[in-house]
Amino acid sequence: MKKTWLKWAALSTPALIAAGCATFPDQATTRQIAEKMVSEDFTAPTPALLKRLVQDRSQHICSKIGEARLTQEEAAEVVKLARASIQYPQSGKLVGDWKTGETLALDGAGDRIQRGALEKRKENGGLCQNCHALAPGEINVGNIGPSLTGYGLQRGNSEAIAKLTYERIYNGWAYAPCSNMPRLGATWHLSSEQITHLVAYLIDPQSPVNTK
């Protein structure tokens, strides 16, 4: 009896140790493992394009896992960085042409990388329609972001509203840190001028967004 037990113990101990050792890696180790993967597992037509994978400080803060939430300090830092990032157009004019803005808002293309090539276009699409309802009656719209239908009707087109709208598109994290909204101006996806056209599309009384 005793012998059997000993034999069993001798055989199973290494297995138990092996099983006992294997467990979830801690946060720092996980990060190290995953970041190494990121640095090795992507290709791009030019080395500069690989930099898109490198996180900036705000992206790092905003990558909370699961139920983890931003601390007050982190939120404040993201807001501060966002505020500092916002640049205004040279002309100082924040409201562009709504028709140009409409084309941009409905355009979801630009800057994607496939089969070793960068999607080359004169300028990137605004991507708005992917996530936001825009003009009333348009069905092919996403709902990840809030509806922008009647945006100008609700808010008017004052200078203050124009500035707020410009800033929220340029870097929305200045108002809602780590929200799902891309920092379209701060990441250079859109130019300052393109953003002024989107502002017009949202607040101009003539824009289809504001059809009563």
Added chain:
Amino acid sequence: MPTTRGRIGAIAVACLAVHGTTLAQGKAEDGLAVGRQMLAEDNPGELWIEQGKTLFHQKRGPKNASLEQCDFGLGPGKLEGATVRLPRYFPDTDRVQDLESRLLTCMVQLQGFNRDDIVKRAISPALSNGSDVEALALYITSRSNGLKMNVALSHQKEYDMYKAGEYLFYRRSGQTDFACVQCHGEANKRIRLQDLVHMTDKKGVQEVTSTWPAYRGAHFVVRTMQWRLSDCFWQMRLPELTYASDVSIALTTYLHYQGNGAVIKVPGFKR
């Protein structure tokens, strides 16, 4: 065969399109659900299963060997129930592998194919006859149809892969500031009219883990999980995900483990 397949696919998608338009005027999601249901009942992807079966048993490659000796984790040639445990750790390669990376291992080691050649063709062009890997992945997964996903974490590398996958799911980068969770973290979300799977929800993630490979209506071919992941990174404006890389396997490990209990039903149907 390819012509028949293309024709069936075309009809299927035409049906979806018609349905989409009529019903979009009412509730968009319901309309798409009806079209999807119609296609699920008569999925053109079924035609790839036979092709995959033939490819699996045929003697092919420089070594003129079949894949019958390929070990997907349950022993050489044992396919039934194999994919419900994938990804998993394989001692011979000392790596955690998903179905497609394991398939690559076997095609290289048993059949003598050149790895780069297979990878180059693994994701087929739209409207083509599909790739060997796509047909094989579908056939092998179909042998687990009706069985429940049951990914286990026991080897240290499996734990590492799972945690890395979770980390990557939430890792934001690039000019869109997107991680997976920006689009897949809430219920009933869409990009334009395309429904997004709610992957931080048990039911949602189970839908993902049980329906790939799937017939992709818009492309007229069968697509795999590797394709699904690379297409997401493309839309996120990030560099190209390397086929069968650790990033792809980590994300798959994370999602598959979360989706344990889902009953496999392939080919799935995607718009």
